[in-house]
Amino acid sequence: DSGVTQTPKHLITATGQRVTLRCSPRSGDLSVYWYQQSLDQGLQFLIQYYNGEERAKGNILERFSAQQFPDLHSELNLSSLELGDSALYFCASSETIYNEQFFGPGTRLTVL
Amino acid sequence: QKEVEQDPGPLSVPEGAIVSLNCTYSNSAFQYFMWYRQYSRKGPELLMYTYSSGNKEDGRFTAQVDKSSKYISLFIRDSQPSDSATYLCAISNTGNQFYFGTGTSLTVIP
Numbered sequence: 001d002s003g004v005t006q007t008p009k010h011l012i013t014a015t016g017q018r019v020t021l022r023c024s025p026r027s028g029d030l031s032v033y034w035y036q037q038s039l040d041q042g043l044q045f046l047i048q049y050y051n052g053e054e055r056a057k058g059n060i061l062e063r064f065s066a067q068q069f070p071d072l073h074s075e076l077n078l079s080s081l082e083l084g085d086s087a088l089y090f091c092a093s094s095e096t097i098y099n100e101q102f103f104g105p106g107t108r109l110t111v112l
Numbered sequence: 113q114k115e116v117e118q119d120p121g122p123l124s125v126p127e128g129a130i131v132s133l134n135c136t137y138s139n140s141a142f143q144y145f146m147w148y149r150q151y152s153r154k155g156p157e158l159l160m161y162t163y164s165s166g167n168k169e170d171g172r173f174t175a176q177v178d179k180s181s182k183y184i185s186l187f188i189r190d191s192q193p194s195d196s197a198t199y200l201c202a203i204s205n206t207g208n209q210f211y212f213g214t215g216t217s218l219t220v221i222p
Contacts, residue, residue: 002155033210042214043156043200056209090155100146101210103155 003027004104006091012110018079021107025072025093031055032074033094033101034066038087049074050097081111113138116203118213127222131188135201135213138182142211144204145177147186149197150215156200160186191220 003026013019025032034046036059045058049068060066063081068074078085088108092101118135125131133147144163148156160175162168168175176185184201198215 002157004155035212043212045210045212048210058209088153092155098144100158100161102158103148105155106153108153 002102002104004091004093004102006089006104006107008107009105010108010110012112013081014112015081015083017081017111018077019081019109021076021078021089021091021109023074023076023091023093023104025074025091026102029093029095029102030072031094031097031099032068032072033092034060034074034076035090035092035103036087037090037106038084041087043090046076048097055097078109083111085109086111115139115142115211116201116213118201119216120214122217122219124219124221125191127191127193127220129191129220131191131195131218131220133186133188133199133201133216133218135184135203136182137184137203137211139205140179140182141205142203145175145184146202146204147173147175147184148200148202148212149195150200151197159199191218193220193222196220 005024030051046060048056066076088106092103116137147160150156165179172189174187200215201213
C-alpha cells in the first residue's frame with residue numbers, strides 16, 4: 001500500500017458526460033500527479049500540482065481539468081467524455097517535485 | 113521521436129534466470145531515472161530511483177544508467193515467479209516533465 005488513495009475504483013458512464021476523480025496523496029506529500037494509462041498508449045503524464053499550484057502540464061486534453069485543494073487532495077475533472085477516454089487514471093504523489101512518485105491504485109473509467 | 117523507448121517484450125524466462133530490461137532516451141537533459149513494477153490492473157510500484165550515471169543495487173535488483181549512451185537498464189538476479197509483471201522505466205528532468213516507457217511484460221516460469 002503506497003499511502004495514496006483514489007476514488008472511485010471503477011466508474012462507468014456514457015459519452016458526453018462529466019466525471020470527477022479524486023486523489024488523496026500520502027501524508028506529507030505536497031506534489032500530486034495525474035496519469036492516464038490505456039492499452040495502446042502506455043502511461044501518459046497529464047498534469048502536476050505542487051502545494052495547490054499547477055506545476056507542469058503534459059498531454060492533457062482541454063476537456064480535462066484538475067485542481068489541488070488546500071488540504072492537498074486533488075480532483076481530475078473529465079468532461080464531454082468520448083469512448084477513447086476509457087482508461088485507467090492514476091494519481092501519484094511525492095514529497096517535493098524532485099522526489100520519487102508513489103502511485104495510487106487507480107480509477108478504471110469506462111465510457112459506453 | 114519518443115522521449116523514452118522501451119522494448120515491450122513479452123519476455124519469458126525460467127525461474128532463477130538473470131533478467132535484463134532496457135530503455136533508451138532521447139534528451140541528455142534528463143537527470144532522474146526510475147523503474148516501476150506494475151502488476152495487472154494495479155498502480156505502478158517504485159523499484160529503483162537513480163540520479164545521474166552509475167549503478168544502484170537493492171537486493172536482487174540493480175539499476176544502471178549510462179548517460180553517455182542515453183541508456184538505462186534494470187537487472188533482476190535469481191528471478192522469481194513473483195517478479196512476473198510489467199516493468200516501466202521513467203525519466204524526468206528537474207521534476208517538470210515525466211516520461212514513461214510503454215513497459216516490458218515479464219513472465220518468470222517456475
